[in-house]
Amino acid sequence: MNFASDNWAGCAPEIAAAIAAENDRVAPAYGSDPLTKAVERKFAEVFEHEVAVFFVPTGSAANALALSAFARPGGLALLHREAHANTDEAGAPEFLADLKLIGLDGPGAKIRRDTLAAAIERCAPDAGRHGQPVAISLTQLTEFGTAYSVPETAALSALAHEAGLGVHMDGARFGNAVEGLGMSPAEMTWKAGVDVLSFGGTKGGCWQAEAVVFFDPARAREFPYLRKRAGHAVSKARFVAAQFAAYLEDDLWLRLAARANGSAAALAEGIEAAGGSLAWPRDGNEVFAILHETTIAELKREGASFYDWQADEAGVVADHGLVRLVCSFATTREDVERLVAIISRGQT
Amino acid sequence: MNFASDNWAGCAPEIAAAIAAENDRVAPAYGSDPLTKAVERKFAEVFEHEVAVFFVPTGSAANALALSAFARPGGLALLHREAHANTDEAGAPEFLADLKLIGLDGPGAKIRRDTLAAAIERCAPDAGRHGQPVAISLTQLTEFGTAYSVPETAALSALAHEAGLGVHMDGARFGNAVEGLGMSPAEMTWKAGVDVLSFGGTKGGCWQAEAVVFFDPARAREFPYLRKRAGHAVSKARFVAAQFAAYLEDDLWLRLAARANGSAAALAEGIEAAGGSLAWPRDGNEVFAILHETTIAELKREGASFYDWQADEAGVVADHGLVRLVCSFATTREDVERLVAIISRGQT
C-alpha cells in the first residue's frame, strides 16, 4: 500500500508505449528533433498561448532554472516558508539561481496577500542592503496539499507585478491542481498572471518528464545557457518529448490526475467517516490526516508506506499524529479501501 | 546516414525492454529501491573493486559533480584544452564545481606527461595567487577520437597523485575505449590511478543513463548533497537503474561498443583505401577524416549527417576539410558502405 509519494509509481502504459515507439527512430540530439518541436506546439495549444518550453530532468532543476530567468544580483525570491523549493531542495534555488529565498508564513502553506505586501514593503527601503526582490514562487499544489484558487493566484500575481517582480508557479502537481479546481490550464496560469511554470509530468504518470514553460518567450532568451551550464541539457531529449506527447494527448495528464484525485477523495471521506480528521482541505491527490498514534502504528504494521508530517498549525492533539497520504494514478481502489478499513478499526 | 553523433541513435532493444519491465513495479524514489542497490553491486563486479555509484541525468553533470568532489577554494582542474568539459559544456564545471579549468596543449587531444608536470609546477609557487590545483580530468575517448593507453593514464595519474591532485576520467565513450584497447574496466581505471569515473551509458546505447563511479567511497561522502543542490537527483531513479542493469548484463555495453567500433574500423579502412586520410588514429567509434571539399559537399548532398571539425594540428591541406564521423551501436553496414562508396567516387 504505497501512500508515501506519487513518485513511487511507475509510468502510465501510454507513456511506456511512447518511449518504446520513439526507439526505432534516429534523430538529432538536444531538442532539435521534430518531435520536440511538435510537443512545444502542443504545449501552446494546451495553454492557449504562445510559450517557450524547455525540458529538464527534475522538478528541482525546473524551479531553480525558472527562477534564474528572473535572477539579478542580490536578488530575493519570496515564497512560502513550507514551499518545496525552500525546504526540500537542499538549497538548489540559491545555488543555481544565486538568489536568496525569503520564506513567508501563511496557513495551509499558502501565502496571503497582506503577508506578501508586507514582505515586499520591507525589502524596498535601502535595497542595497536588503537585496532586491525579483520574483515570487507559488507551489501548486502546496506542500500541505492545498491549491491556490485562481483569484488567490491572480491577487498575488498582481501585487508582484506592481512591484516589478516575476511570478513563478511550481507545478510539480499542476495536473492535480487543474483537475481539482476544474479550471483550464490557461486560467490557472497566464490569465492569473503567472509568468513561468514548472510543469511536472513525473509525479503525474511519466517516468521522467519536467518542463519549464514561459508564457513570454522573450523572457526565456538566456534559458538554453542557464540549462546547459547547470548540466541539465539532456542529449536524447526526444525521449522526454515522447513522454510529454503521450501525456498531453487527449488530456491523458488530466485523466491520470482525475484518477489520483479521486482516490484521494475516497480516502479523505473514508477517514472522516471513520472519525479521523483532516489537517487541511483536500484539493488534489494528497490527504493530511490526524490519526491516533495506535492507528498510525497499525497502518505501518499492515505495510502501508507514508510519511509522518510536522506542522504546528495542524493542531495535533495528544496521542495523535499527522500523516501525509499521497495517491497517484496507480493507486488502486483496493488499497484505499484497505487503508480506510484499518483506520476505521483504529478510530472506533 | 547518421554519422553526426552517437547520441542521435535510440537505445538498444534490451534497454527499451528493461524500462518497460520496470514499469509494473512500485518502489521508493531517489535511489533507495532494491534495483538501484543491485546495480551498484553490479558496478562493483564489473570494476572488480568496491565503488560508490551515483546516477545523474547528463554527462556534463557527471563531469562537473565528479570534479566537485575534489573542489577546494580557488581550486584548479587541469585538463586538455580540447576536452569536452572545457569546450562543450558552457562552463558547467566552473559553475557547478566552483573550479577554474586550466586547458593544456597536446597532440591528439591527449595531455602529455611533461606538459602536465610543467602546469603543476607553474601553479605551485605563491598558490595564494594562482589558486590550488586539485584535480586532473582525462577524456576517454578524447575529443579527437583517440584513447589514452593504460600506461599513459597511469603515468599522468602518478604525477597527479604525487602532487596531491585527484584523477577524474570523463568516460562518455568509456565502453568504446575499453573495447578498443581490449583492456579490462579495472585496468583502465583504478589500477591506472583513476579516482572517479564519469561512466556514460547514453551514447553507448541507453536512452539516459550516466553514472559517477567513485573507487574510494569515502571520497563520495558529500556527493548526495552535491547532486541534490544542483538539481540532479532524479526521483524515479529506478528507471535509470533498469537501463544500467540491462546495459551491464552479459557485457551488453561492450558488445554494443564492439559494434560501433567495428563500423568505425570499416569506415576508416574504406576512407584510406579510397585515398582519404585520417587526422588521428581511430581508437574507438569516431573517425576524423581529411577529405576534399567536393567530397564533403557530395556527402551532404547525399544526406549524410556529420560535423565539420577544426584543428590546426590536423594539417588540412588546401581545398580539403576535416570532418568527424561517429558510429554508434545502431550504425548499419549499409550506411558505412554507402558513405565509403561516395568518398571513393570523390577521391578518385
Added chain:
Amino acid sequence: MNFASDNWAGCAPEIAAAIAAENDRVAPAYGSDPLTKAVERKFAEVFEHEVAVFFVPTGSAANALALSAFARPGGLALLHREAHANTDEAGAPEFLADLKLIGLDGPGAKIRRDTLAAAIERCAPDAGRHGQPVAISLTQLTEFGTAYSVPETAALSALAHEAGLGVHMDGARFGNAVEGLGMSPAEMTWKAGVDVLSFGGTKGGCWQAEAVVFFDPARAREFPYLRKRAGHAVSKARFVAAQFAAYLEDDLWLRLAARANGSAAALAEGIEAAGGSLAWPRDGNEVFAILHETTIAELKREGASFYDWQADEAGVVADHGLVRLVCSFATTREDVERLVAIISRGQT
C-alpha cells in the same frame, strides 16, 4: 547630532597616527610584512589563545568568509531572522559561502536554546532533501542592541557542537559587547564555544579594519584561498595591521567602546527619565527608543540623524514610533544632552 550609525564617525586619533606612521616604511604586500605578523601575535595575547587572523575589508566579507570555513554542499547556516548577515548583506553569505541561511525567531534578536534545538532537529531527517546544517551564527551585539550573555553563548555553542555544527560570532560591535558585559575577550568567545569571530574595528574607531579570528588555526587552512578568490586580499595589508596595532594597544579598543557605551547609557537614562521607553535593554552603544511621533519629528527638525526601526515585538503604541540611536566613540556629551533635552520637551 549623529545617532544614525557608528560608521558615520571618522577614526580615533591614535588610529590616524598609526596609519601616518606606517607610511614611511617599505614592506612586502598581502600580509607577509612584520607588522602584520606582530598584530597576529597581539590578537593571540588579547584572546589568551592561539589564533589564526585574517584581515578583510568589510564586516560582510568577514561574516561570509568566516562561514565559508564551515561550508559543505547543501550547507545550512542557522542564525536569527534579524541577524545583520540575514537582512543587511544582500545575500553575501549565500553568494560567497554557498550556504542557505535559516532565520530563526526569538525575542530581542537573540536565538533561544529551544528554538535552535528544534531547528537542528527539523533539518536532521532525510538531510539529502533539506540540506545539512553546518554552522550557527550569533550576532554580538545583536541588531536590537542586546548582547548574548556568556552562559547564553555557551549553551547555544554546546548545542551546536553536539550536532556537529561550527559556531560563528558576528562581532561587528564586539568591543561594545565585551565592555558592556564586563567579561574578557576569551570568556566571550572560545571559552564559551565560539570557533570563529568576525572582529570588527571599523565601527569601533578604525577607518577600515575587520578581521576573521579562528580559535582553531587548523580550521583556517583554506582561508587564504577563500579570501583571495573573493577579491578580499588587500595588497597594502600593513595599513590595516597598523590600525589594529593601535586599536589593540593598551586596550584602546575597550576604552573607545567604554566611551560609546557610556554615551548610550546616559542617553537611555535621559530618555526614560523623560518618560520615553526602551524597546529592549541597552547592553552596548545602541538605544532603541519608543517615542511619540511629534518628538521624532522634532528631533529630525533639530538636525538629529537616526533610523526609524521596525519590530512587531517592540509593542509600539498608537502615535508612537521606534527609533534606533547609535553612539560611537566620537559621540559628544553635548549631543547626548541636546537630544535628551529635545525628547524631554516632547514627552512632557
Added chain:
Amino acid sequence: MNFASDNWAGCAPEIAAAIAAENDRVAPAYGSDPLTKAVERKFAEVFEHEVAVFFVPTGSAANALALSAFARPGGLALLHREAHANTDEAGAPEFLADLKLIGLDGPGAKIRRDTLAAAIERCAPDAGRHGQPVAISLTQLTEFGTAYSVPETAALSALAHEAGLGVHMDGARFGNAVEGLGMSPAEMTWKAGVDVLSFGGTKGGCWQAEAVVFFDPARAREFPYLRKRAGHAVSKARFVAAQFAAYLEDDLWLRLAARANGSAAALAEGIEAAGGSLAWPRDGNEVFAILHETTIAELKREGASFYDWQADEAGVVADHGLVRLVCSFATTREDVERLVAIISRGQT
C-alpha cells in the same frame, strides 16, 4: 632596494594628509557623503565623459565585478593567457562573475586582433555548448610591462563591439600606461572603445583606492548589488574618496606615475648599457631583464628584492634568468643607480 612590486611602497604624502584631514568630519557611510559625490564628478572631469564610479577594496574585486556587469549565463570572457585576472586572482572572476575565462596567446602579453577574431569565431557556432562570449578584458599595463597603444585598443574594441561583446580594461597600472604613452585618459579609454575601467590607485601611490569606472552609467545599474553581495561595499567609503580626491588633484596621479616610469627608464637604460637585455620594451614602470644567473644571485645578496619570472617567449639563454624589476613613485635614484652598478659589475 625594493623592485619587487609597486604595492610594497607606502602612499604619497599628499594621500596620507588627505586621509588625516578627512578624519575630523562625521559623514554618512557607504558613499552617500558629499566628498564621494565630489570625487565622482572629478572622475568625469578627468575622463571628459559622464561616468558612474564605484570604489572597491582591491584590484581583483574591481576586475571581477566590472566583468560581472557583462555577465550572462554561460558567459565567456576573452583575455590574454598571461592577464593578471587569469593567472593571479585565484579564480576570482570565475567565482564572482560566474564567467569562464578564455586565455588567448600573443607576444608581449598583448592580444592580437587576428587571435581575438579567431577566438570569437570559434565560440560562435552552436553557442549553447561553448557558452556565449560576453566581454574582453585588456590589461593595461600588461603583465609583461607593455602597453596597448590607443590604435591597438581601438582595433580590439571595435572587433569586440561588432560581436556584441563588452570591453573591460584592467588598469591596475593605468596611470603608468597613460603617462608612458602620453595620451589622455579619454583617448586611452572610451574614445578607444573601452566600456568599463578598473582604475587602480593603490599601486600608483594610494594606500587602498581602487575604482570601477563605467563610461555608460546605464550599464552600472546593478553594480551596487553586485558589490554589496560580494562584500565589497566599504562602510567608511569617504576615506577612499579622500585618497582619490588627493590622487586626482592637479594630476598628482600622473606626476607620481612619471616618477615611477622615469626610474624604470633609467633602470632599463642602465641595464642595456651594462650589456643586459630586456625581454620586452619598457612602456611603463616595469622592466623585465634577462641577466646572468651570477648577476641575479649577486643582486639578491646585495639585498635587492624582485621576482624571477617565467616566459618561454623571452628567449632566455643558458646560464641566464628573467627577472621583473618594478619601480614605484617611491623608488629612489640611489636604489636605481645601486642596482645598475651591481648589474654592470656582473655583466662585464
